[in-house]
Amino acid sequence: MKVFLTGGSGFIGSRVLERLLARGARVAALWRPGRGEPPPGTQVIRGDLFVPSDWASSLMEFGPDTVIHLAWKGVLGAARNDPDQTLNVHATAELVKLSHRAGAKTWIGLGSQAEYGPCNRRVDEQQATNPTTLYGASKLAAGWLARGVSARLGLRCAWVRLFSAYxxxxxxxxxxxxxxxxxxxxxxxxxxxxxxxxDYIHVDDVAEAILAVAGAETAEGVFNLGSGxxxxxxxxxxxxxxxxxxxxxxxxxxxxxxxxxxxxxxxxxxxxxxxxxxxxxxxxxxxxxxxxxxxxxxxxxx
Ligand SMILES: NC(=O)c1ccc[n+]([C@@H]2O[C@H](COP(=O)([O-])OP(=O)(O)OC[C@H]3O[C@@H](n4cnc5c(N)ncnc54)[C@H](OP(=O)(O)O)[C@@H]3O)[C@@H](O)[C@H]2O)c1
CATH class of the missing domain: 3.90.25.10 (UDP-galactose 4-epimerase, domain 1)
Structure with a gap:
């Protein structure tokens, strides 16, 4: 597997990166300057998610078969209602198009339970979405666009709605x-x-689930990810x-x-x-x- 990974320096992404390398995948990670160094064996593509002109050519050169998109601006606290959440929507849709141009066939993005809003029951993927934060609304919009653009371009797209990791x-x-x-x-x-x-799920289980989705050739559409x-x-x-x-x-x-x-x-x-x-x-x-x-x-x- 040849993977382009965003968010590899984060809580979840670092576990995904570790596992990809351990399984012999070739990995190029989008890495912001000043964020330390990724583990040995990672090909570093320096840049910011929101400035694709800085790194798109490196992505084309790398030519991944799979893209795993975990980066997101504003995961925590008050940033969840920052109007800049919408930047993530555009960046996600752009990344799908760039992934296609780079030759990728599989595209996986991380969504959130926040897309559903308060349901107060066990939810499956058929649950109506009613987000109450800009984070939830932006994840929902990003997921719709990622799946829509992927369908037009012929990529397999999975949008994984993660509940609470610990x-x-x-x-x-x-x-x-x-x-x-x-x-x-x-x-x-x-x-x-x-x-x-x-519903809390351990971060190692989250990373394994993301790799399982990447490896399952028919896994497509929206998936909930929690401990159940x-x-x-x-x-x-x-x-x-x-x-x-x-x-x-x-x-x-x-x-x-x-x-x-x-x-x-x-x-x-x-x-x-x-x-x-x-x-x-x-x-x-x-x-x-x-x-x-x-x-x-x-x-x-x-
Ligand atoms: N943790 C949870 O329970 C949970 C639940 C549901 C969904 N999620 C989703 O899971 C994903 C990872 O979350 P996390 O908990 O691992 O959060 P995290 O530790 O804050 O990781 C966020 C990642 O996004 C990267 N990033 C942010 N802005 C960027 C930009 N402009 N350009 C490039 N990279 C950028 C960060 O890189 P830097 O190191 O450069 O800042 C970091 O690697 C996110 O999409 C989040 O919404 C998490």
Whole structure:
């Protein structure tokens, strides 16, 4: 496999890159200057997603058979409602056209559960979409365009709607890392009542799923990607606390729910499993322990 990867420096992309290299794929990664260096064996294509004129010729020269597009501006927090989210839509559609010109036959992009908006039940891909953030709306638009342009150009396109990933290396502002870091630093974390049911999937399972989609020649269209099982958020919070120190206090109920708070987030992953044979493998307890240890070590290092 000859893969052009965007977002390879990120939480999810770094795991995808690692696995592609381990399996002997030839990989060219779009890499912004000043972002460190990718692992040995990666061909680096320097540039910004939004300035394709800087890197399009390198992409043509590389000539991938597969493109995996994970880069996105504004994944976190307030940036999710930044009007600049729309830049991602144009960049995604342009990337499909460039991928075709470079000779790619398979195109995979990462969407999000945010495309559905608050559903408060287990959702499959037939669920109506009603995003409440510009992030969700832009992912939805990008996914529609990627599939539409791919269909016109004859590429196989899969748009993978990821639910919530967790694991070592996650951004510290997400719930699980921020909880671990607060407890490690002796702070009492302020929390909502944590009555949500939440589907968390380990980042290694996410990376395996993306590779499975890339390798399954008939996998096309929209796929949900989660663990397929929601857990009570309160139990997750308590388990994290207990892994660190069961005597530490937690501030349940100290924060209000957001106006558009999702109370039940759960992916139906039947379609993905049937198309690829992929299954989530990381046991919840193992993944959570590994994540707690990783962030505790990071906190010790300061
Ligand atoms: N984490 C989750 O739970 C989750 C859930 C649903 C969907 N997703 C999607 O999964 C993908 C990866 O997310 P992540 O959690 O791994 O986030 P992340 O760690 O923030 O990674 C984002 C990646 O996008 C790259 N990027 C951003 N703007 C760019 C630009 N202008 N040009 C080139 N590269 C750019 C970043 O590169 P730099 O290192 O140069 O900044 C980084 O590699 C995103 O599409 C995200 O929307 C994630």
């Amino acid at each position: 694991g070592p290396g996650d951004d510290p502002s997400w719930l699980i890392p921020s909880l671990i870091l607060a407890l490690a630093e002796g702070r009492r974390p302020a929390l909502t009542r944590c009555e949500q049911l939440w 099982r929601a857990r009570p958020l309160r139990e997750i919070v308590l388990r994290v606390r207990d892994l660190i120190d069961p005597s530490l206090p937690l501030g349940f109920g100290e924060l209000p729910y957001r106006p558009d708070q999702v109370m039940h987030l759960e992916a139906n992953i039947d379609r993905l499993q049937q198309a690829t044979g992929w299954q989530p493998r990381v046991e919840w307890e193992t993944g959570l322990k590994q994540t707690v240890e990783w962030f505790l070590e990071r906190s010790r290092r300061g």
